[in-house]
Amino acid sequence: xxxxxxxxxxxxxxxxxxxxxxxxxxxxxxxxxxxxxxxxxxxxxxxxxxxxxxxxxxxxxxxxxxxxxxxxxxxxxxxxxxxxxxxxxxxxxxxxxxxxxxxxxxxxxxxxxxxxxxxxxxxxxxxxxxxxxxxxxxxxxxxxxxxxxxxxxxxxxxxxxxxxxxxxxxxxxxxxxxxxxxxxxxxxxxxxxxxxxxxxxxxxxxxxxxxxxxxxxxxxxxxxxxxxxxxxxxxxxxxxxxxxx
Numbered sequence: 090x091x092x093x094x095x096x097x098x099x100x101x102x103x104x105x106x107x108x109x110x111x112x113x114x115x116x117x118x119x120x121x122x123x124x125x126x127x128x129x130x131x132x133x134x135x136x137x138x139x140x141x142x143x144x145x146x147x148x149x150x151x152x153x154x155x156x157x158x159x160x161x162x163x164x165x166x167x168x169x170x171x172x173x174x175x176x177x178x179x180x181x182x183x184x185x186x187x188x189x190x191x192x193x194x195x196x197x198x199x200x201x202x203x204x205x206x207x208x209x210x211x212x213x214x215x216x217x218x219x220x221x222x223x224x225x226x227x228x229x230x231x232x233x234x235x236x237x238x239x240x241x242x243x244x245x246x247x248x249x250x251x252x253x254x255x256x257x258x259x260x261x262x263x264x265x266x267x268x269x270x271x272x273x274x275x276x277x278x279x280x281x282x283x284x285x286x287x288x289x290x291x292x293x294x295x296x297x298x299x300x301x302x303x304x305x306x307x308x309x310x311x312x313x314x315x316x317x318x319x320x321x322x323x324x325x326x327x328x329x330x331x332x333x334x
Contacts, residue, residue: 100207100208100210100211100333101208101211101262101266103332103333103334104204104208104266104270104332104333104334105266105267105270105274105331105332105334106128106263106266106267106270106334107128107267107317107320107321107324107334108121108124108267108270108271108274108332109270109274109324109330109331109332109334110320110321110323110324110327110334111124111316111317111320112274112275113320113324113327114316114320118271118275118277121267121268121271121285122285122288122289124267125263125264125267125268125285125286125289125292126289126292127314127317128263128267128314128317129260129263129264129289129292129293129296130292130296130312131312131313131314131317132196132201132312132313132314132317133259133260133263133296134296134299134300134310134312135192135195135196135309135310135311135312136192136205136237136238136259136263137238137255137256137259137260137296137297137300138256138300138303138308138309138310139188139189139191139192139236139238139239139242139306139309140238140239140241140242140245140255140256140259141242141252141255141256141300141301141302141303142188142191142242142303142304142305142306142308142309143185143188143238143239143241143242143243143246144242144243144245144246144250144252144255145242145246145252145303145304146181146184146185146188146242146246147181147185147225147228147242147243147245147246147247148246149181150177150178150180150181150224150225150228150246151223151225151246151247153177177224177228178224178225178227178228178231179228179231181224181225181228182227182228182229182231182232185228185229185232185235185239185242185243186232186233187306188238188239188242188306188309189232189235189236189238189239190306191306191307191309192205192236192238192239192309193236195309195310195311195313196318197313197315197318198318198319198321198322199322200321200322200324200325200334201318201321201334202236203325204321204333204334205236205237205238206234206235206236207333208236208237208240209234209235209236209237209238209239209240210234210235212237212240212241212244213229213230213235213240215240215244216229216240216243216244216247217229217230219244219247220247223247225243225246225247226243226247228243229243238259241255241258241259242255245258251301252300252301252302252303253297253298253301253302254297254301255301256296256297256299256300256301257293257294257296257297257301259296260289260292260293260296260297261286261293264285264286264289264293265286267285268282268283268285268286269282270331270332271285273331274331321334
């Protein structure tokens, strides 16, 4: 769960998960639990699905890398077998680009796509800093402007997380981002805000069950939240704001 913590150098502290523009357009504190649920069923499901598929692809490379380090039954390292070793990083990079393209195709708002790139850069920096020599890290570096979902998926694979765990991480992160932003936008008792996150647990579990086993980019959900997208576009041109998005 620490991968989703705002204390890591990923830029998460700049986010409100769309709550700031939502409140500018009439969403009240009483509406926040419903807002969290709506996001989990739409835009978060898309991002979680993309992250799970990216994790699946990266996990295959991580597993191959582990086998390559172990001796084979004949007593020699697998990497010493005849023939050229496969370009694990190159193959994974192509797969991650396909996942990235699939997420972008499902995200109408240019502002949200740009914001995901900014966050992706932070997570990619974290991944390559923690696992600098892994082919999966090299593959992530080879993806031009990877979005947050792809970077978190690779991080999850390298950290040994399963698909449902990555989906749950994405869901939890979104809910707690909304709750944390509310405390700055319209101060309230932190116990209430924490209760919103706890109250979303069942919905987060549903999300994890729905997308946790995805393995192909074509299977990523395509649920939309038009107002969230519209508000994000309007927010991008706002000069007085606390959060980037």
